[in-house]
Amino acid sequence: ATYEGEPCQQIVFRLPASSPEAEEELRRLKTQDPLTGLSNRTHFIESIDEAVARAIGGTTDQALLLLEPDNYRHVLDTVGITGADDVLRQLAGTIKQRLRATDSAGRIGDHAFGILLSNSPQAEVQKVAESLRTSIEAAIIEAGGKSTSLTISIGGSLLGEKNAKSQVLLSQADDALRAASGQGGNRIDIHDPAAADKAEAAREQQWLDLIDAALANDGFVLYYQPIVSLRGEEGEFFEVLLRMRGPTEEVLPAHFMPIAERNDRLLAIDRWVIEHAVTALGKRTGHSATTTLFIKLSTLTLHDETLADWVDAKLSAAGVKAPQVVFEVPEAKVMTCLKPAREFVERWRKGGGGFELEQFGSGLNSFQTLKHIDADYLKIDRALTNDLAHHSENEQKVRELCSQAHAAGKRTMVEWIEEASSMPMLFSAGVNFAQGNFLASPSSEMRYVT
Structure with a gap:
């Protein structure tokens, strides 16, 4: 062969013919x-x-x-x-x-x-x-x-x-x-969707009627569970918990919140909780110790661009300072709406408010989340903290999370403390705050324990 009058070698590349066996192996690997x-x-x-x-x-x-x-x-x-x-x-x-x-x-x-x-x-x-x-x-x-x-x-x-x-x-x-x-x-x-449709729709409508009535007539009740500082931090800390008055007894959120979510009532419920919690805080203005409330938010509320300004107005009316309110959202849910969550957290923290990531540590790389969401508090996932006395792997994981959190300037919290055996380990691991019925049960009034 020649090219422009010069001798050269010609090399031809051909794809090998595919075999049925190779195609089948490729299909298997893909499926x-x-x-x-x-x-x-x-x-x-x-x-x-x-x-x-x-x-x-x-x-x-x-x-x-x-x-x-x-x-x-x-x-x-x-x-x-x-x-x-x-x-x-x-x-x-x-x-x-x-x-x-x-x-x-x-x-x-x-x-x-x-x-x-x-x-x-x-x-x-x-x-x-x-x-x-x-x-x-x-x-x-x-x-x-x-x-x-x-x-x-x-x-x-x-x-x-x-x-x-x-x-x-x-x-x-x-x-x-x-x-x-x-x-x-x-x-x-x-x-069975065919058999259950009518019964399910009727049941859901009954719950929705109760939710709407509670929103219109203050049919919700707030409970406050003390959060105990293990490091001697000054002040009194509570998590705000929601109940709804039912026909015969108070109803836990697990029964009505999924229905509220499916029917676009979460934003209204979040605002009801915030407004009434802030009002309760305002009544403690003369209290000897500064009170801080931790309030749960839904991801729908994080999308509300008017929320931060609305909260500021409620705080001002009640005479409450922004650092007395810490909003909390589960880590996994924050990751589903990262952009609005980051914008809200930046706006809220700029005004002095606090933010907490709940169920922290459940993800593959939870600390990666902190590169996007600058949280003040990290509430460690309860799956890692249940019965710590009998799970050495979880104990080591909690210690590692606390060490990394403190290095990043974050405070850690553990909830659902139900027995005394966990307390020495939590203290030695460096946990900042603990919460659970062993320490104090929720109450409709802010009663702190020391």
């Missing part, structure tokens, strides 16, 4: 969870989308099941981190054994699994779920060189035209899973 052999999350979500499309087209008798092992943290304490993979593989193996050729399963979370059933009326869905539950309950799990047993909770939703949206279907199945787990675990809860 399969390497640990369990089930579909990975992405592929399983695509399967849900396909099932939803079939439901829109009129296909019936489909269902989604979600399952998780009960008390998974206890299981890990038994088999150790190295045995966790063995547990998950054996769970996946049981799932595979119980499914039919027309069904599919995937690993959708660290220890969460999903199952799509087709050609399955409600009775068949219940039968499959019960078969899974009893099989796993009866099995002996060999993991990490140890033997253990476990149970699972299963939540699911039938799929029809009424709920033919992937996110709706997943949400309904997840709610059912939480209901099964919340009732003690080792249970099955299957949501």
